[in-house]
Amino acid sequence: MLSRTADNIYWLTRYVERADCLARILDVAQRLSYLPVTYGGSTNEWSSVVLTAGCADQFVEKYGSLDQASEENVVSFIALDPENPTSIRNCFEVARTNARSVRTALTSEMWDAINSSWIELRGFPDRAMTRDELTRFLAFVKETSLRFDGAMHRTMLRNDAFWFARTGTHMERADNTARILDVKYHVLLPEKEKVGGPLDYFQWASILRSVSALTAFHWVYRDSVKPWLVADLLILNRAMPRSLASCYEALTTSLDDIADAYGRQGPAQRLARTIRGRLTNQTIDDVFHTGLHEFISNFISDNNKLGAEITEQYLT
């Protein structure tokens, strides 16, 4: 297929995934902000949203400093601000532009999912949204990614277009999970102070919620929420679809499918396997031993390297 087509598909699914992730992060922040401070409601929750979303620089440029990260500012900046290149609105814009450029490679159901959401998006206000509106908006965004993924899985031929789409989704998902962990790693670090107070619980639960894994946690560990288990679930647990290990399992599979179809393995496949190896051959104790922060930073940088390899090998 055309390199440009593959590139468009890859970024299309990345942006859909990113929009979904941003919506979840906002959702969680909103929940935490309802909480009384004694239960973990915190005053810096909204600035941590900006950090997690990876758009701190743009935010500071617009508002002067992170101190301005009020609920109102952050919500309007992340959700609908046309000036923020990675606002949810812009994710949809880019996704639709990409989809339009490669309509021939999408099924009509996939196009419909993107295009009708794009049309619906125009019904949301440009101004700061009320909480009701925000709730409705976030539900709409999550719905869109579900529809899109569903359409993709139900209707797309299992060929290179599909594998590039999957690759985009999992690259973005791995990056997002890692970012959430990176911003929140301090709440996961084993502390000397007593573990299990209400503050910690809500913070940990919020991490799980942001990747919609709270229920999964209980199923997997049959235990109360503990920080190292949260880290284990999101980093190493292959059964958890948003974990780094699971993303890399999917990535190596998709990249191998592409390599099989084209009859040639390349640097992208090798790097993906190496990273996957690092995720499968460790225990969570090893991770904490090296330092959670270092581990995650290394992962984010490895993930970016893989992105560069994929681009080099296929998309240009």
Added chain:
Amino acid sequence: MRRIFDEMTGEDGTVRPAYEALSEWLSKVPQEVLNQRRKEAEFIFRRIGITFAVYGEQNSQERLIPFDIVPRIITNEEWTGLSRGLEQRVKALNLYIKDVYSKRDVLRAGIIPEDLVYKNPAFRPEMNGQRVPHDLYVHIAGIDIVRTDPDTFYVLEDNARTPSGVSYMLENREIMLRLFPELFSLNKVAPVDKYADDLLATLRSLSPRGGSEPNVAILTPGIYNSAYYEHSFLADKLGVDLVEGRDLFVKDNIVFMRTTEGPKRVDVIYRRLDDDFLDPLAFRSDSVLGVPGLMSAYQAGNVTLTNAVGTGVADDKAVYSYMPDIIRFYLGEEPLLPNVPTWRCREPEHLKYVLDHLEELVVKEVHGSGGYGMLVGPKADKAQIEVFRAKLKHDPDNFIAQPTLALSTCPTLVEEGVAPRHVDLRPFILSGSDRVRIVPGGLTRVAMKEGSLVVNSSQGGGTKDTWVLDA
């Protein structure tokens, strides 16, 4: 002026046989139901993204072309006559272009004035003596037809460059089948969905390389082009790649596309890009849409471009006026489809007549299209007429004039109900190495405003599904 011919109720108000079932159906279905269906159609169009961009309009990047749900009906007999005339016309166009770029018999015989060729901005000296596969230049033509009475179809325009609209022909039918299945059980309508197959077969037949399966691609200027939807639609229906200039490159006079598996050779390019933008090395050097070296690969015979480069030399409105002579000259036949009588303002006597009758005539720029830059005399005010008078005197060569035709009307759903509106027809004629293919019907365009004769989508015109009834 004569009474206007309505294709449903004829000249005297009695329903013509082809329209009987439709007319009866229309009289039974309540207006609200029709309105409801029209809204559904619009919703579907918007969802599918069948939109187009209007140049020069801000903030309306993507608009819908109004779709009228009342079909236009043509009998099998009428169609048979039309399609024979269209085939004849396209054959003559191809022979004329071949001649213009080779021996120029037509000039020596004095049929066409030389400057209409040499001074024509669409004339491409690069094509002189250039052989093209099977001597075919216009592989995809869209010939605009208008009707004035039961027996007369005129050719209004020959579009021999990159005619658009065929996606509407196909999508209109799909939507009609979805919205009005009952109507299709009342009428035997010839299907149009074979167009994609026909187009692919035509394109493949033009490959410069024998043997292996030809690699066909559609070249688009990109998503900001007004007809982008159509480009992607066709690529999808044909199952070929939709490429932009940056997806292609030329090495050793061979065209390749950049794929995830490395370079892949391209044999046939259905380009929806004007000559000017094809190759910055050969034509406009500021074109970022084209492919450097494409023209030399084309001249080396390693790739086929459809339509060929330089076909514009045959489809401006001045050359149009000579088409009947062109048909006689190359085919030795009388034209089966008449031209609209045309005054060439380049000729002093014609100019005088036109200046004296501006209020009655339609004046068009020789190289204009899309309904831009024209004067419709009977609809224009004094000031507009004077503007055109000045333009005509200043540059008569640039204009032709035609009588204001009493274009036929078809029943159309508008605010007030079902009312007659003027229509034209653009059938699409495919010329491959093996044969000419024409899907029955074409795109009917309709002027949605009462009395308006301008059907162009850029001027608010709409479209209809066109039915050719099976015998």
